[in-house]
Amino acid sequence: MPRQAARYCEAMTEADIDTMREIVSEEMVFTHMSGRQQTREEYFADVADGSLRYYTIGMEKPTVQVDGDRATVTYTSVLNANAYGARGTFRMKGTHHYEKRDGAWIAVNP
Secondary structure: OHHHHHHHHHHHHOOOHHHHHHHEOOOOEEEOOOOOEEEHHHHHHHHHOOOEEEEEEEEEEEEEEEEOOEEEEEEEEEEEEEEOOEEEEEEEEEEEEEEEEOOEEEEEOO
């Protein structure tokens, strides 16, 4: 599970949309700090065109809870990013939810 979260963070910093698609479910909805929501493909398009540019992503104090084929990773993220023209380092608490599908952990909405 932590490996999948680290792999996703790496894919975000490299704007590796193919890897992001492998890790994130098709029905995923992303919610930004502002409360704005995007479908998976809207979010990926913004990463691909540079509207969202992640330079570094750190996850502090991750805790993992697994219950059968579902898991939750809770953490504090430290993002060095340019988000729609706002460049800076952003710290925020977050939670990623995962579901095991066909033997692989996939990011899903809660």
